Amino acid sequence: SNPILSISDLHISFHVRGGEVQAVRGVSLEVNRGESVAIVGESGSGKSVTAQSILRLIPTPPGEFKQGSITFKGEDLLAKTEKEMESIRGKEIGMIFQDPMTSLNPTLTVGRQITEVLRKHQNMSSTEATNRAVELLNLVGIPNAAERVKQFPHQFSGGMRQRVMIAIALACNPSLLIADEPTTALDVTIQAQIMTLMKELQEKTGTSIILITHDLGIVADMCDRVVVMYAGKVVETGTKQEIFKNPQHPYTRGLLRSLPRLDQKKDEPLVPIIGTPPDMSSPPKGCAFCARCDEAMRICVDNDPQAYVLSETQTAKCWLHDSALKGGESA
Ligand code: SF4
C-alpha cells in the first residue's frame, strides 16, 4: 500500500517544572488513501498529542519532538518550516476540534470565516468564494445557507457550529481530515447526526480521516481501522472487525467491557477499568498496563513487550502473544 500518512517511532515530551512528561513514546501508524482510522484511548494516552503533532501544533517549548518522523504524501512534516506548515494546514490537512466555539472567530460571520480559508489557499475571487461558502454550508446540512453565511457563530446551535467547522475543514478538499473528539461536547442525538454526516462526506470526497476519541462506540459506525493507545504507546491495531470481535490486548478488552452496547444482556453489567494510567513523568519499565491488568504475568513487571503481529492487519503489544510464554508463566 501507499499510505498518505506514515508516523514512525514518534517520541514527544513536555518539559514541565521538575521533570519531563513523556506523552508519546514510540508511536508508529499509517493511514492509507481514503481510509478512516480511529485512535482510541483514555484521556492522557497521547492520542491528541499525536494528532496535533501531525499539524505541528505542539508548542516547542514546552513540547519537544525527541525522535521519529511524520511523512505526509512522501514529505517529512517535521522538516518543514512554520511557513510551509501554514500552507499545509487547512489546505492539505483539515482539522476539526472538540469545541467549535474556541476555534471559530466570534467577531466574523461564518461566511467570512469560510471565504478567508478559500481565498488564502485557493486563489478565489470574493464572489466565487462566497458562492462556495454557501455550497459548503448546504453540503454539511445547514438549512437556509444563503442567509446563514451572513450570521455569526453565536447565532448557531452547538451542533450547527460543529457543522460549520466541518465545512471550513472541507473547504479546500483536504486529502486528510483530523477530527479530535469532534462530538464530545454535543448531546447524543446530535453526535450521531454529526458522525453520519462525516461518514457521508468521506464517502463523497474520498478524504482520509483520523478520528480521535475515547468512545469506542462511535468508532463502530465510522472507521475502517482502529489504533488503541495507552500511556503514550500503541497497544493494539486492527480492522474494526478484529478490534470489536476479537480484541487481543487486555486494555482493548477492558475498553469494550466498559462500553454500553445495543446487544447488552440485562445480567451483563458494564465493567469500568479499575485504576488510573501511570504517571508519564516516570513511566513504568515494563508493560505500562501492568498495574491494571488482570492477566499480568511476572515478566510484565520489568519487561515491555513488543508488538506481536497476529494477522496482516492486527498487532497487539502484550506478552500473552509470546509463543515461548503461551500457557506457561503466571504471576
Ligand atoms: Fe497485561 Fe502483561 Fe499483556 Fe501488559 S503484557 S497487557 S501486563 S498480560
Ligand code: MG
Ligand atoms: Mg484529547
